[in-house]
Amino acid sequence: MSASFEQVRGESLDAALSRARDFLQVAGVASPWADAQLLAAYALEEELGEPVSLGRVQSLALLGQPAPQALASLVEGRGQRIPLQHLTGQAPFRSLTLEVGPGVFIPRPETELLVDHALAAYRQLLAEGLADAQGDNLLLDLCSGSGAIAAALATEEPGNRVLAVELDPQAAAYTRRNTADLGVEVLEGDALELPRGLEGQVALIATNPPYIPRGAYQLEPEVADHDPELALYGGGAEGLDFPLALLGRAAELLKVGGYLIMEHDDSQGPALAAAFAAAGFERVESLQDYGGKPRYTAGYKASRAPKNVKE
Numbered sequence: 001m002s003a004s005f006e007q008v009r010g011e012s013l014d015a016a017l018s019r020a021r022d023f024l025q026v027a028g029v030a031s032p033w034a035d036a037q038l039l040a041a042y043a044l045e046e047e048l049g050e051p052v053s054l055g056r057v058q059s060l061a062l063l064g065q066p067a068p069q070a071l072a073s074l075v076e077g078r079g080q081r082i083p084l085q086h087l088t089g090q091a092p093f094r095s096l097t098l099e100v101g102p103g104v105f106i107p108r109p110e111t112e113l114l115v116d117h118a119l120a121a122y123r124q125l126l127a128e129g130l131a132d133a134q135g136d137n138l139l140l141d142l143c144s145g146s147g148a149i150a151a152a153l154a155t156e157e158p159g160n161r162v163l164a165v166e167l168d169p170q171a172a173a174y175t176r177r178n179t180a181d182l183g184v185e186v187l188e189g190d191a192l193e194l195p196r197g198l199e200g201q202v203a204l205i206a207t208n209p210p211y212i213p214r215g216a217y218q219l220e221p222e223v224a225d226h227d228p229e230l231a232l233y234g235g236g237a238e239g240l241d242f243p244l245a246l247l248g249r250a251a252e253l254l255k256v257g258g259y260l261i262m263e264h265d266d267s268q269g270p271a272l273a274a275a276f277a278a279a280g281f282e283r284v285e286s287l288q289d290y291g292g293k294p295r296y297t298a299g300y301k302a303s304r305a306p307k308n309v310k311e
């Protein structure tokens with residue numbers, strides 16, 4: 001993009017916000033007004049040295065506050081379609097603020113909903129006596145990236161043993177940083193192999209693996225240019241090669257009655273539901289995201305191995 005968003009000497013926050021919104025809109029940013037305000041909040045926080053809510057941004061704009069110095073370069077960067085979260089170095093996820101940046105997948109709002117389902121199922125396992133009410137259950141986040149799922153599980157159901165597995169060393173550094181104070185065990189390596197020695201012992205697996213079918217979509221620049229490739233593509237024509245392999249591994253790790261929930265592309269629901277049943281899961285369900293699209297498949301490991309499952 002050739003246009004630039006220059007600092008205007010003595011410009012008010014109010015005027016700079018309007019200009020930023022228009023600039024981001026022209027640059028093709030999906031939510032230009034929200035992003036302009038979020039960047040202003042971040043720049044004001046840096047300048048004032050204290051937290052600044054979006055409501056406060058509005059109040060300060062009304063009161064004639066000057067635009068913060070750092071806003072221009074932030075808006076400029078966002079206009080180049082650098083993800084907002086890379087500019088601020090932070091991503092909100094449920095009650096947490098995670099550290100993110102180049103080299104790690106930015107957690108998405110739909111994965112917050114995956115955690116809701118995982119926690120509801122975990123509480124159901126407790127009610128059914130399939131999880132230990134004293135805690136000490138094994139909860140896994142396979143393909144952990146920023147550690148979002150693991151961190152949420154550890155925060156919202158404390159007292160359990162939570163493991164996070166991440167293959168990419170750069171991403172795993174974020175997994176470790178974001179879960180360091182939460183007692184999560186981070187394993188760096190292939191989720192088709194790790195953790196070892198816990199087969200048949202895991203109560204719950206919540207996973208958002210790479211699943212995009214390559215070439216199926218025109219990805220936005222924020223995704224195509226900034227999310228790591230390893231985080232995106234599931235492999236094979238349908239993007240299902242890795243998710244299906246992970247399903248097989250999850251079936252080995254779970255104990256009988258244990259719960260698996262997997263996020264996936266909205267085209268993959270029927271194939272995954274069939275694969276869950278074939279892999280020995282029961283009460284298999286397809287769950288929808290905020291947009292009403294089938295985004296997660298979940299089920300409980302059955303007490304008996306499936307019959308007539310073809311390899």
Ligand SMILES: C[S@@+](CC[C@H](N)C(=O)[O-])C[C@H]1O[C@@H](n2cnc3c(N)ncnc32)[C@H](O)[C@@H]1O
Nearest residue numbers: 105107143144145166167168190191208210231
């Ligand atoms: C879609 S991202 C999800 C990250 C995080 N769970 C979230 O929801 O924000 C998928 C993650 O899986 C990791 N990954 C890809 N292949 C893997 C493998 N074989 N074993 C472990 N992690 C893998 C990627 O590096 C990436 O961090």
